[in-house]
Amino acid sequence: MRENSNGVAARAAEVRNGQLAPDSMVAEALEALGAWEFGASPLNAFIALDQRAGRERGPRDGALAGIPVAVKDNLATADFPTTCGSRILQGFRSPYEATAVRRLRRAGAVVLGKTNMDEFGMGSSTENSAFGPTRNPWHPERVPGGSSGGSAAAVAAGIVPVAVGSDTGGSVRQPASFCGVVGIKPTYGRVSRYGLVAFASSLDQVGALGRTVRDAAALLEVVSGRDPRDATSVNRPVPPLAAACDRGVRGLVVGVPREYFPPRLDPVVRRLAERALSALEAAGAEVRDVSLPHTRYAIPAYYIIAPAEASSNLARYDGVRFGRRCGEADSTERLYELSRSEGFGTEVKRRILLGTYALSAGYYDAYYGRAQEARAVIAHDFERVFRDGVDVLFTPTSPTPAFRLGERIHDPYQMYLSDIFTVPANLAGVPALSVPIGLAEGLPVGGQLMAAHWREDTLLTAAAAIEAELGTVGPPPVPAAGRAI
Amino acid sequence: MNGSPLEAVIGLEVHVQLDTGRKLFCADSTAFGAPPNTSVCPVCLGLPGALPVLDPGAVDLALRAALALDCTIHRTSIFARKNYFYPDLPKGYQISQFERPLATGGVVELDSGRRVRIRRVHMEEDAGKSLHDRFASATAVDLNRTGTPLIEIVSEPDLRSPREARSCLQLLKLLMEYLEISDCNMEEGSLRVDANVSLREKGSERLEASTEVKNLNSFSAVEKALGVEIERQTRIRAGGAAVIRQTLLWDAAAGDVRVMRNKEDSQDYRYFPDPDLPPLVLPAQRVARLRAGLGELPRAKRERFRRQYDLPAYDAGVLTSSRALADYFEAVTACGRQPKTVSNWVMGPVLKIVKRGIGHLASPGLAPARLAELIALVDGGTLSAPAARTVLAGMARTGDPPAAIVQREGLTQVREDQVLEGWVADAVAAHQREVARYRGGETRLLGFLIGQVMRASGRKADPRRVNQLLRAALDADAD
Numbered sequence: 001m002r003e004n005s006n007g008v009a010a011r012a013a014e015v016r017n018g019q020l021a022p023d024s025m026v027a028e029a030l031e032a033l034g035a036w037e038f039g040a041s042p043l044n045a046f047i048a049l050d051q052r053a054g055r056e057r058g059p060r061d062g063a064l065a066g067i068p069v070a071v072k073d074n075l076a077t078a079d080f081p082t083t084c085g086s087r088i089l090q091g092f093r094s095p096y097e098a099t100a101v102r103r104l105r106r107a108g109a110v111v112l113g114k115t116n117m118d119e120f121g122m123g124s125s126t127e128n129s130a131f132g133p134t135r136n137p138w139h140p141e142r143v144p145g146g147s148s149g150g151s152a153a154a155v156a157a158g159i160v161p162v163a164v165g166s167d168t169g170g171s172v173r174q175p176a177s178f179c180g181v182v183g184i185k186p187t188y189g190r191v192s193r194y195g196l197v198a199f200a201s202s203l204d205q206v207g208a209l210g211r212t213v214r215d216a217a218a219l220l221e222v223v224s225g226r227d228p229r230d231a232t233s234v235n236r237p238v239p240p241l242a243a244a245c246d247r248g249v250r251g252l253v254v255g256v257p258r259e260y261f262p263p264r265l266d267p268v269v270r271r272l273a274e275r276a277l278s279a280l281e282a283a284g285a286e287v288r289d290v291s292l293p294h295t296r297y298a299i300p301a302y303y304i305i306a307p308a309e310a311s312s313n314l315a316r317y318d319g320v321r322f323g324r325r326c327g328e329a330d331s332t333e334r335l336y337e338l339s340r341s342e343g344f345g346t347e348v349k350r351r352i353l354l355g356t357y358a359l360s361a362g363y364y365d366a367y368y369g370r371a372q373e374a375r376a377v378i379a380h381d382f383e384r385v386f387r388d389g390v391d392v393l394f395t396p397t398s399p400t401p402a403f404r405l406g407e408r409i410h411d412p413y414q415m416y417l418s419d420i421f422t423v424p425a426n427l428a429g430v431p432a433l434s435v436p437i438g439l440a441e442g443l444p445v446g447g448q449l450m451a452a453h454w455r456e457d458t459l460l461t462a463a464a465a466i467e468a469e470l471g472t473v474g475p476p477p478v479p480a481a482g483r484a485i
Numbered sequence: 486m487n488g489s490p491l492e493a494v495i496g497l498e499v500h501v502q503l504d505t506g507r508k509l510f511c512a513d514s515t516a517f518g519a520p521p522n523t524s525v526c527p528v529c530l531g532l533p534g535a536l537p538v539l540d541p542g543a544v545d546l547a548l549r550a551a552l553a554l555d556c557t558i559h560r561t562s563i564f565a566r567k568n569y570f571y572p573d574l575p576k577g578y579q580i581s582q583f584e585r586p587l588a589t590g591g592v593v594e595l596d597s598g599r600r601v602r603i604r605r606v607h608m609e610e611d612a613g614k615s616l617h618d619r620f621a622s623a624t625a626v627d628l629n630r631t632g633t634p635l636i637e638i639v640s641e642p643d644l645r646s647p648r649e650a651r652s653c654l655q656l657l658k659l660l661m662e663y664l665e666i667s668d669c670n671m672e673e674g675s676l677r678v679d680a681n682v683s684l685r686e687k688g689s690e691r692l693e694a695s696t697e698v699k700n701l702n703s704f705s706a707v708e709k710a711l712g713v714e715i716e717r718q719t720r721i722r723a724g725g726a727a728v729i730r731q732t733l734l735w736d737a738a739a740g741d742v743r744v745m746r747n748k749e750d751s752q753d754y755r756y757f758p759d760p761d762l763p764p765l766v767l768p769a770q771r772v773a774r775l776r777a778g779l780g781e782l783p784r785a786k787r788e789r790f791r792r793q794y795d796l797p798a799y800d801a802g803v804l805t806s807s808r809a810l811a812d813y814f815e816a817v818t819a820c821g822r823q824p825k826t827v828s829n830w831v832m833g834p835v836l837k838i839v840k841r842g843i844g845h846l847a848s849p850g851l852a853p854a855r856l857a858e859l860i861a862l863v864d865g866g867t868l869s870a871p872a873a874r875t876v877l878a879g880m881a882r883t884g885d886p887p888a889a890i891v892q893r894e895g896l897t898q899v900r901e902d903q904v905l906e907g908w909v910a911d912a913v914a915a916h917q918r919e920v921a922r923y924r925g926g927e928t929r930l931l932g933f934l935i936g937q938v939m940r941a942s943g944r945k946a947d948p949r950r951v952n953q954l955l956r957a958a959l960d961a962d963a964d
Contacts, residue, residue, distance in 0.1 A: 074534075075534070076532075076533065076534040082533065082534075084533070089533065092533070094527075094532065094533065094534065095527065095532070096527050096532070096535075098534060193534075193536060194534065194535070194536050195534040195535075196534055197533040197534045198533075198534065198761075200760075201760035201761050202760035228538065229536060229538060230536050230538075231536065231537070231538045231539065231761065231762055231763055232536075232760075232761065232762075232763060308757060309757075309760055311568075311755075312566050312568050312577070312578055312755070312757070314577075315568060315570065315576065315577020315578060316531045316533070316575060316576050316577045318570060318572075318577060320572050320575075320626070321530065321531075321575060322532070332572060332624075336570055356755065359568070359755035359756075359757055360753055360755060361753045361755075364755075364757070368757060
């Protein structure tokens with residue numbers, strides 16, 4: 001055991017054997033939350049909160065006994081509304097719970113609240129939320145990244161040790177990078193999507209965020225595994241993830257794909273990435289230059305496939321059965337039109353239009369068909385490097401540290417480019433992780449690790465080594481003007 | 486217009502509800518007639534985050550249908566989303582199969598010998614129901630039907646008349662019922678038919694603009710609607726105009742078709758593979774197992790019954806309309822009874838008992854060996870046929886063997902002339918008017934008089950002997 005006494009595994013063990021009161025961590029969490037959310041510039045990390053969370057009496061059991069967890073608001077929960085950050089689902093309560101949430105509760109975790117996000121996961125800054133933007137705990141004028149910005153901010157601020165997010169094109173890793181925490185997007189099929197409100201079904205995956213590699217691993221282990229309710233979840237044994245963190249990188253082959261270090265890369269990001277690679281080498285890993293030659297097709301392919309699937313997935317928000325309905329409509333068509341016009345935000349509408357166009361008769365082959373071909377060659381790039389002996393790839397998570405609130409919100413293309421390094425793993429379905437590699441002028445920077453399908457254990461081995469060599473970043477200072485709730 | 490005569494070119498699209506009892510992508514019941522919106526769950530309601538999981542039982546039934554239609558089964562087929570907005574379509578898309586269906590390239594052969602090619606068989610989920618007549622100014626939506634498993638069978642336009650379209654549909658229905666794929670209840674919508682129809686000059690291979698006629702809810706609707714539509718197209722062409730591609734609705738009450746929409750403004754469904762469902766991959770063994778399980782198909786069985794048992798076509802057709810009935814007939818025959826006699830018993834008294842709900846083919850009292858015993862009692866002269874029908878009902882009700890019932894009820898046939906002559910004399914005496922008319926030439930009254938004798942005997946008299954004695958009595962006393 002290494003400097004792990006504050007980790008969620010150790011604290012859950014204390015709860016199980018009675019050394020720690022079951023509700024003590026929840027109380028700490030609510031205290032921290034008061035400090036961050038009721039000051040001069042509130043984080044706005046939460047959409048819904050249970051101030052009585054975990055107060056029920058009785059012993060707690062399980063791997064996450066007594067651990068307060070924040071859950072992204074696109075996972076269905078029975079005791080909180082599930083809004084996806086959208087006006088169209090304002091106040092919507094799901095009659096059932098997502099499999100990932102059920103597994104959390106079964107493991108003894110306490111769901112503290114639902115976190116803010118870009119509407120339906122569409123965005124990279126958590127500014128596209130009907131509930132207002134979330135701030136970066138490291139700097140009140142910076143974005144936390146997105147779309148799981150609320151979950152990343154809540155972990156970075158020390159409100160919760162771990163949080164659940166979802167990652168369609170980088171939505172766990174990029175905010176983890178911007179907020180200085182660890183974020184894992186597992187292999188597609190590793191975690192059930194049942195109850196994860198779909199954005200782009202072939203890319204969406206539930207992910208874990210944590211203050212440390214081990215904490216994120218502990219959360220991932222609990223939510224992983226085949227679910228008969230999700231036909232795309234896969235029956236693969238979950239490797240012992242905690243043990244993987246202790247394995248060490250001696251002999252591990254780390255590939256550095258040159259396409260991820262373009263000349264225009266932010267120089268500080270480049271320097272921190274090189275430092276992390278040196279650290280891996282110092283710990284005994286072999287670092288090797290490699291190429292993923294089709295990387296440049298990732299963003300265009302992604303921005304066809306994801307909107308195409310989204311245009312279909314979001315058709316159900318029509319005002320007929322649940323969610324927002326415009327009461328003024330005098331025909332069914334008008335009901336759809338008004339409910340959807342009022343209910344969806346700009347970016348969601350943009351992507352629905354984009355996706356509808358890409359699937360239209362006469363355009364399908366040129367757009368959706370070509371994008372699927374690009375996806376296949378990108379996946380093949382990964383297969384090839386992993387077959388050629390590379391265990392794990394290392395890249396920057398995002399080309400820059402956290403940008404300013406409002407800086408890119410009117411420039412979708414610039415916004416899309418902040419996911420340029422994270423999107424390929426979703427297209428290929430491989431697991432990927434972001435781990436802090438230092439600070440650039442007071443803002444965290446993350447390094448991304450990617451491994452072959454089902455090798456989350458390798459990611460964690462490499463990430464734990466980086467964390468051991470470079471240390472964690474933060475936590476950022478708590479703002480002074482907060483008050484307890 | 487003095488060109489060559491026109492012929493109709495007709496293709497069918499048949500939706501068949503699979504008899505799995507549950508929905509295609511969730512476990513809700515598909516029982517007909519549940520209170521509105523009670524057979525639903527997050528999956529078929531399309532609630533945020535819910536995901537479809539394919540029922541393998543439905544795949545098996547769809548495969549049986551495709552195999553019975555002699556289709557090529559594709560090792561990999563893909564579920565696709567058909568996107569459109571409608572209030573009774575909760576997800577905003579229907580999960581169907583499009584570019585890569587379950588099966589293609591089959592054939593069915595009609596009794597006329599016409600071979601109708603089957604273009605494809607694919608699986609899909611049903612939509613809900615919009616109810617326009619429940620409320621004065623609003624449409625109600627019932628989602629019980631949402632997600633019900635269907636197959637769509639699409640034929641090539643190989644049918645040439647409404648009559649032929651009807652026979653083709655009857656054949657498909659028989660096949661689906663026989664293989665227990667569907668109950669094919671047209672009133673409840675478990676068999677639904679659309680037809681494409683166009684006209685062309687006889688001998689031409691050209692495909693002309695066709696119309697699609699929907700809402701064909703019975704065999705006669707299929708035949709009538711197609712007849713009406715063919716007349717309409719004939720009139721249009723006679724007037725020198727061209728038929729335009731349209732979707733039409735059959736209005737059974739008005740006996741006419743009306744335009745639903747023009748095909749030119751048909752929607753773009755933006756089909757794409759459903760990312761929530763992995764491709765359906767069918768290992769060869771699974772298909773082989775189902776193929777082996779099909780057994781003899783109705784048409785082959787019917788031919789065999791005609792040949793092997795020397796039965797009339799009608800009998801062979803009725804007996805092979807369901808596998809259970811055919812098996813029952815063969816089991817009784819195997820007990821050594823004459824096939825045509827068995828056929829008469831099965832098609833007549835046995836089916837009547839089943840229809841009235843007194844018993845069913847699996848009732849212990851109706852076991853094939855029991856029916857064979859009963860027939861043997863009749864053949865041997867112990868029991869009259871009318872009395873035997875009474876005994877059969879008793880067998881179904883009580884489960885007792887026929888001999889026991891005959892004994893208990895004292896139904897042994899009376900064949901002694903002395904006794905029979907007494908009853909005959911009574912009948913002649915009691916019905917002088919009918920006797921006189923008989924003698925005046927109305928010989929059909931013989932049946933009436935036999936009936937009177939049978940009744941007087943408590944159905945125990947030997948009808949053949951009664952016939953002889955009665956004729957003798959009537960003819961002898963005639964002057």
